[in-house]
Amino acid sequence: MSGPTEFRLQADAKARAWLDLHPVSVPRAIAYSVSRCCGGGKICQVRVRELSRKDNPDDFATGVLEDGTEVLIDRRAAARLPSRFGLTVRGLGRLKHLDLDLQAEQWGTLLYD
Numbered sequence: 619m620s621g622p623t624e625f626r627l628q629a630d631a632k633a634r635a636w637l638d639l640h641p642v643s644v645p646r647a648i649a650y651s652v653s654r655c656c657g658g659g660k661i662c663q664v665r666v667r668e669l670s671r672k673d674n675p676d677d678f679a680t681g682v683l684e685d686g687t688e689v690l691i692d693r694r695a696a697a698r699l700p701s702r703f704g705l706t707v708r709g710l711g712r713l714k715h716l717d718l719d720l721q722a723e724q725w726g727t728l729l730y731d
Contacts, residue, residue, distance in 0.1 A: 625681035625701055627689055632707040633716060637687075644669045645688050647678060648718070650695035662729045664695060666705065666716040698728045 629637060647669045653661050669675070669690060678690035683705075691699065704719030720728065 625679065625689075625691060625696070625699065625703070627681045627683050627703060627705055629683055629705045630719065633705040633719075636707045636714065636716060642668050645690050646716070647673060647690040648681070648692060648695055650692035652694075664718060664728065666718070695728060698731055700724060 645668075647667055649663075649665045649667055651663045651665075653663075655661055666689075673690075675690060677693055679693055679696035681689040681691050683689060689705075699718075700720075703724070705716055706719040707714055708717040709715050718728075
């Protein structure tokens, strides 16, 4: 399955406030990791984080927020994501973090297809 080459992201009010409070000098990345548990089950995780020095930008598709901010998206996730999706904030206190804002079916496609 191939996904779009550029994505449009929309940050809700909570995400916009979080982004304003946590400026970064490198692009943010939507990371996608797959691991296996001891019983052989597949565990997929998606996380919004800063791009690290270990990351190769060529391994990412491009997403753009409504204000023009670039967000890089792991190509494995990009193949499963809709061309337009949102960002929101989840968690409490110090555990607050940016997260994708997807419908249930979209989460299923991203994590289980």
